[in-house]
Amino acid sequence: MSNSGQIVAGLLAPHPPHLVYGESPPQNEPKAECGWENLRWGYERMRADIEALDYDVIVILSPHWQTYIGTHLLGVPQFKSLSVDPIFPDLFRFHYDLSVDTELAQAIHDEGARSGLVMKMMTNPDFRVDYGTIVSCHLTRPQWDRPIVALSSCRANSYYSTEVMQEQAMELGRATRRAIEASGKRAILLASNSLSHRHFTSSSDIPEDMSQEHVTNHNQYLWDMEMIRKMKAGRTREMIDVMPEFTDHTVSETDAGSFTWMLSALDFPSYPAEVYTYGTVIGTGNAVASWIPSKDMRP
Amino acid sequence: MSTTNNGFVKGLLVPGLPQPLLAPEQNAGWSELRRAFAAAREEIVACKPDLLLIYSVMWPSIIGHQIQSHPTPTWVHVDELFHELGSMPYQFRIDTEFSEGYRDAARDRGLTASCVAYHGFPIDTGSIVALKLLNPDNAIPASIVSSNIYADRAETAVLGKAAADALATQGKRAVAIVVSTLSNRLFTDFIEPEADRIHSQKDDEWNRKMLEFLAEGRLEDVAQLSRNIHEQVRVKKVVNFKPMWWLSAAMGAHNNYQGKVYAYEALYGTGGAVVSLNPVEQGVGDKEFDEDDVDFWQGDRSVLNTEESTTSSMRLSPGPNEPEGKPS
Numbered sequence: 001m002s003n004s005g006q007i008v009a010g011l012l013a014p015h016p017p018h019l020v021y022g023e024s025p026p027q028n029e030p031k032a033e034c035g036w037e038n039l040r041w042g043y044e045r046m047r048a049d050i051e052a053l054d055y056d057v058i059v060i061l062s063p064h065w066q067t068y069i070g071t072h073l074l075g076v077p078q079f080k081s082l083s084v085d086p087i088f089p090d091l092f093r094f095h096y097d098l099s100v101d102t103e104l105a106q107a108i109h110d111e112g113a114r115s116g117l118v119m120k121m122m123t124n125p126d127f128r129v130d131y132g133t134i135v136s137c138h139l140t141r142p143q144w145d146r147p148i149v150a151l152s153s154c155r156a157n158s159y160y161s162t163e164v165m166q167e168q169a170m171e172l173g174r175a176t177r178r179a180i181e182a183s184g185k186r187a188i189l190l191a192s193n194s195l196s197h198r199h200f201t202s203s204s205d206i207p208e209d210m211s212q213e214h215v216t217n218h219n220q221y222l223w224d225m226e227m228i229r230k231m232k233a234g235r236t237r238e239m240i241d242v243m244p245e246f247t248d249h250t251v252s253e254t255d256a257g258s259f260t261w262m263l264s265a266l267d268f269p270s271y272p273a274e275v276y277t278y279g280t281v282i283g284t285g286n287a288v289a290s291w292i293p294s295k296d297m298r299p
Numbered sequence: 300m301s302t303t304n305n306g307f308v309k310g311l312l313v314p315g316l317p318q319p320l321l322a323p324e325q326n327a328g329w330s331e332l333r334r335a336f337a338a339a340r341e342e343i344v345a346c347k348p349d350l351l352l353i354y355s356v357m358w359p360s361i362i363g364h365q366i367q368s369h370p371t372p373t374w375v376h377v378d379e380l381f382h383e384l385g386s387m388p389y390q391f392r393i394d395t396e397f398s399e400g401y402r403d404a405a406r407d408r409g410l411t412a413s414c415v416a417y418h419g420f421p422i423d424t425g426s427i428v429a430l431k432l433l434n435p436d437n438a439i440p441a442s443i444v445s446s447n448i449y450a451d452r453a454e455t456a457v458l459g460k461a462a463a464d465a466l467a468t469q470g471k472r473a474v475a476i477v478v479s480t481l482s483n484r485l486f487t488d489f490i491e492p493e494a495d496r497i498h499s500q501k502d503d504e505w506n507r508k509m510l511e512f513l514a515e516g517r518l519e520d521v522a523q524l525s526r527n528i529h530e531q532v533r534v535k536k537v538v539n540f541k542p543m544w545w546l547s548a549a550m551g552a553h554n555n556y557q558g559k560v561y562a563y564e565a566l567y568g569t570g571g572a573v574v575s576l577n578p579v580e581q582g583v584g585d586k587e588f589d590e591d592d593v594d595f596w597q598g599d600r601s602v603l604n605t606e607e608s609t610t611s612s613m614r615l616s617p618g619p620n621e622p623e624g625k626p627s
Contacts, residue, residue: 067380068485069567082419087361089417118488126386127377128421152379158536159487199361201449202411282362 004184007177008053010266011046012231012259012273012289013190015062015135016281017085017092019043022208025142029093035208042277042288043139049274049290050140050188057101058141058148059108059176060190063256064132065152068159070118071172072152073105076125083131091207096134101147104183108149111175111182117168118154136192149187151176153256162244162255169257170240173264180265191262195227196220196250196285203282216283223250224278224285231273231289236263250285263291271296304551304578306466307475308346311339312513312542313433314571315357315425315478318492320432321384325492328564328571335562335573336432342575343433349471350394351434351441352401352462354545355478357425359537360445363411364458367443368398369420378424387427394440397469401442404464408457409596425478433476446545448537452525453593455541459548460594475549477542481506481563481570482532490567498568505532506570510563513574516556516582522547523588532570546576552592555582 020028022035065072078099085092105121112119133150151172157165180187198216215221223246230239239246240260247254254260263269269291276288313336318326323333343351358365373390398414405412426443434441444462447454466473482502497503505528512521521528522543529540550556561573 065379069380069487069489072380072382084417084419084421086358086421089415089420093417093419120383120489122382124377124382124386126375127379127382130379155536156487158534159484199449201361201363201447203362 005181006186007180007189007265008055008186008292008294009050010189010262010291011140011191012287013136013140013192014194014286014288015064015132015192016194016284016286017088017131017135018207018281020094020135020138021091025138027095030091032208035210036279036281038277039279039281039286039288042279045276046288046290047140049292053188053292054186055146055188056185057104057187058137058146058190059180059187060133060136060148060192061151061153061256061258061261062130062132062136062192063153063253063258064130065150066155067152068155070120071112071154072120072122073109074100074129074150075102075105075121075123076100076127077102079129081128083129083134085131092131094131094134096129098129098137098144099147101149104179104185105149107179107183108151108176111179112172115171115175117171117175132192136190140188140190153258157247157255157257162247165255165257166240166243166260169260170264173261176261177265177267189262189265191258193253193256193258194284194286195224195252195254197253198251198283200283213280214283215280215285220250220285224287228275228278228287232275234270234272236268236270239263240268266291266293269293269296305463305549306472307463307550307578308348308472309342310475310518310546310550310576312477312479312572312574313339313429314480314566314569315355315423315428316480316566316569316571317378317381317384317387317424317428318566320387320428322492326495328495329492329566331562332564332566332571332573333432338561339573339575340433343439343474346474348439348474350397350473351430351439351476352473353426353429353441353443353476353478354446354542355423355425355443356446356542357423357478358443358445359448361448363413364405364447365413365415365445366398366401367393367422368395368414369393369416369418370395372420372422374419374422376422376424376427387431389427389431391430392437392440394442397465397471398442400465400469401444401462404468405458405461407464408461408594410454410457410461429476429478446537446541450541451539452544452590454596455544456548456593457596459545462549475546477546479542480566481509481572483569484532484534486568495565495567497565497570502532502570506563506572510560510572510574513576514558514560516558516576516579517554518543518550518556518576519547519552519554519588520586522552523590550576550578553582553585555579
């Protein structure tokens with residue numbers, strides 16, 4: 001197998017649509033005055049960091065393409081449509097036009113299937129790309145000039161347990177790494193998830209009123225800080241170990257498997273993550289962080 | 300004219316997976332469900348309702364309760380899991396007046412509620428399946444309400460009662476439609492359509508017990524069992540099994556119904572049933588119900604014994620029309 005391809009960065013890139021709303025790009029119909037600056041500026045620092053990396057493709061696993069039978073991948077070369085957030089349609093109605101690296105998608109599909117995972121290519125051209133994929137990709141690369149590979153979230157956490165979910169996600173991560181290496185391409189991986197994930201159940205009259213924004217409860221905050229400490233210390237295998245408790249105690253979006261998948265694809269980095277920011281959106285905890293192997297200067 | 304309960308002339312339970320709509324020919328059970336939808340449709344037409352009101356467990360909400368109010372939502376929908384079965388183009392006719400009235404009634408009972416009227420808003424697969432099979436010519440206007448992922452029984456029951464309030468205010472007669480499977484455990488590998496079956500014997504036995512009750516018109520008895528049902532045969536995607544709470548609160552929390560089970564079949568491992576419930580003067584009688592009858596929603600109760608928490612908990616009857624009963 002060729003090893004000329006590589007993962008040049010793994011990113012924790014959460015997808016609150018509020019951040020796109022706060023940016024008010026031309027693709028999004030609603031416009032904001034401002035809002036969630038600490039997170040948006042954190043994304044800016046992340047973008048500056050990865051700008052120097054030469055990469056061909058963005059590979060993303062989103063919690064908002066939920067599949068109960070295996071992992072699915074977009075298998076159509078081009079998608080152009082309107083994404084309307086089902087929870088916050090007042091904030092996110094985004095006209096997207098994106099291309100898919102179907103060759104790499106097929107390769108990840110095939111590697112996953114060889115590993116015993118249930119895999120499926122999505123080839124219906126009417127399919128609407130989930131908003132999690134769109135938000136994370138837009139905030140990572142607003143130019144939309146790189147093709148993407150989008151993987152669904154197999155909901156093994158619901159059907160079995162976090163442990164089973166993680167076993168599958170880690171296998172999928174290894175399969176993803178092998179496929180990228182064999183492709184000869186340079187890829188950035190996005191884990192599109194929040195940390196703690198207990199929302200408010202009501203909203204303020206002005207969505208971008210930041211006086212109303214805070215973490216839902218202190219328990220979530222403590223857990224988020226513990227996970228970020230581990231990120232900054234390069235203790236990613238410990239994060240895997242505590243993921244069941246973290247996911248349970250904070251109803252975390254890590255139940256989607258995206259974070260575990262990304263860390264596995266990076267082979268569980270032991271070097272520190274660059275944590276660009278932490279902030280809350282409707283009570284959920286969100287960190288933007290990167291693991292860039294070329295920055296690992298340890299002997 | 301049919302007997303009504305709280306403005307509802309009928310209640311229906313239907314499954315929301317797309318096989319009966321898109322691929323009934325692939326499996327005899329899926330065909331049977333398709334025929335059951337057609338039979339239920341005939342019941343609907345015969346009772347001449349003003350409105351179809353859908354509560355779909357496949358439309359999750361977070362910020363309170365959302366109600367579809369776009370007059371003609373139009374899209375080509377593809378299911379995120381069963382996308383290979385094909386696309387579902389639709390254009391529905393929504394009773395915007397009712398949706399807005401339902402929102403207001405929900406707010407009057409203390410709930411967070413909003414209307415959604417955006418082009419391209421993603422209507423869920425279950426609501427699409429129900430409307431395309433039960434109302435294919437859009438002869439009857441519809442409304443659709445979401446299922447909040449955090450809401451438990453009290454909030455859901457109040458949401459059901461608000462639907463009845465809105466009907467009373469507007470003088471309309473409606474058919475209540477809950478979109479939900481019974482047991483909801485799908486196979487976790489792809490199967491050939493002819494290999495479909497209920498995922499486990501336990502799921503099947505619980506499904507048949509629910510259907511036994513529903514066939515006897517014992518709606519509130521099933522509603523009272525919802526926590527057990529959730530524990531026994533529901534994959535834990537949300538906090539609880541809520542559709543029967545909503546339906547019984549909306550139509551009347553008792554057992555005075557005439558039930559008919561049109562079909563019960565496997566849908567990729569889940570239990571799919573088409574059931575109708577018609578209000579009647581007398582049913583099998585009520586048991587001693589364990590669950591409270593809640594009229595207003597005043598938020599989550601604090602577990603701390605603070606002065607605020609002891610004075611602002613959920614309030615029971617009297618009803619919403621008594622001024623002194625209004626929450627502050």
